[in-house]
Amino acid sequence: MSKKIDVVVIGGGYAGVMAANRLTQRDDVAVTVINPRSAFVPRLRLHQLVGGTHDAVVDYTEVLAEGVRLVVDSVTRIDAAGRSVTLAEGGTVGYDYLVYAVGSGSAGSRVPGVDEFAYPIATLEAAQRLRSVLYDTPTTAAVTVVGGGPTGIETAAELAEQGRAVTLVCGGVVGPYLHPRARRTARKYLAKLGITVLEGPDAAVTAVTRDAVELGDGRTLASRVTIxxxxxxxxxxxxxxxLSTDATGRLRTDETLTSVDDERIVAAGDSAAPSDLPFRMSAYAAGCLGAHAADTVLNRIAGERPAPIDLSFPAMCISFGRGAGIFQLGHKDDTAMPLYFSGLAGKKLKEFSCAASVEHLVNEARKPGSHHWPKDGKHRPQLLREQRGGAPVAAEPAV
Structure with missing residues (x-):
């Protein structure tokens, strides 16, 4: 019996699971996923975990293809030359190909007091800790949410819907991706929930203390819990x-998602930086990049030339508690259209998107190779031409 080709996937999020499932198209490939948790975390639900309306975990038996081996552990080092990874609990796992899909977590901050007194929400453990803290905090206590993106907005809305006194603070504009018309609607929803919104340069947070948040214009906000x-x-x-990375630590790859250092390593999801032009971090992009990373590996196994990534962004959605949402339609270049759905329609489309992000994984597990995504063919090459001063775009680096 011939030896199987070992593919190790580091990370069991949207990108890692999609890649692992898609790789099972070949019977001669053995797929191992290494992930620090024993359950899949649909990160689009973490704000609901904090608000107590969803547990934000799905059993891997529901989303991972039969035959994929799951190792519950963390990788502490990749030995590219030796084609192996070192595990935190001891031992190593060898590979013929590696999919780097470690995802993302809370961003570091230089704002004084954040590490000591603020609560992040980017991971399951962080969200569970915050949920526990809020459980022990009176509903009348002041809560401050710092950040005007989808995570900040959705978390503030979930907590305000519970009757909590929430202030949403943002040094820029709230909902920066949204079209100005949709942004006005978002502010109306936040106001209806009783959320105080402070935005603009004067509202930039300069320090966080145990019981307060200090702003750029000198104001101090009382804050029992700062998120x-x-x-x-x-x-x-x-x-x-x-390995070569960009300034934020993403793995640098060519347009096929292959590491610039080693063609046996392919990246996907939030941790990939193709051509130093990474895609917006999102569950949608992660799933598509995971599928493309798997295709690149399968192409290399078959001795075929991998294709460059092609991905467009049709929409972005935000929930405002359980009663309303905004589904913002977008151009293929990831900019907002004037058209959006709001209210009950926006809420239903948001819920559909959250459910679909998991359903795509389930479908790929049942029928590997079936996942397809919207493509553009124009925007990405144009960005690359601008980056390279008009030079021709190559699918892979010269070897």
């Missing part, structure tokens, strides 16, 4: 393993 939702950062595994 930090200002963005995402990536793990430093690639950096500490000596």
């Amino acid at each position: 930090w939702a200002t963005g995402f950062g990536v793990p430093d595994l690639a950096v500490t393993s000596g």
Whole structure:
């Protein structure tokens, strides 16, 4: 019996699970997923976990293809030369190909007091901790949510719907992706929920203390619980393993998602930086990039030339508690259209999107190779031409 081709996937999020499922198209490929948790975390639900309306976990037996091996552990180092990864609990796992899908977590902050007194929400453990803290905090206590993106907005809305006194603070504009018309609707929903919104440069947070938040214009807000939702950062595994990364630590790849250092390593999801032009961090992008990463690996196994990534962004959605939502339609270049759905229609479309993000994984597990995504063919090449000063775009680096 011939030896199977071993593919190790680091990370069991949207990108890692999609890649692992898609790789099962070949009977001669053995797929191992290494993930620190024993359950899949649909991160689109973490704000609901904080608000107590969803547990934000799904059993891997529901989303991972039969035959994929799951190792519950963390990878501490990648040995590209030896084609193996070192596990936190001891031992190593060898590979023929590696899919780097470590995802993202809370971004670091230089604002004094954030690490000591603010609560992040980017991971399951962080959201569970925050939920526990809020459970022990009176409903009348002041809560401050820092961050005007989807995570900040959705978390503020979930808590305000419970009757909590919530202030949403943002140093820029709330809902920066939204079309101005949709942004006005978002502010109306936040006001209806009783949320105080402070936005603009004067509202930039300069310090966090145990019971307060200090702003750029000198104001001090009383805050019993301060929630930090200002963005995402990536793990430093690639950096500490000596692989090439961008300034934020994403693994640098070509347009096929292949590492610029090693064609046996392919990246997907939030931790990938193709051509130093990473896609917006999102569950949608992660699933599509996971599928493309798997295709790249399968192409290489078959001795075929991998294709460059092609991905467009049709929409972005935000929930405002359980009663309303905004489903913002977008151009293929990931900019907002004037058209959006709001209210009950927006809520239903948002819920559909959350459910679909998991259903795509389930479908790929049952029928590997079936996942398809919207493509553009124009926007990405144009960005690359601008980045390279008009030089021709190559699918892969010269070897």
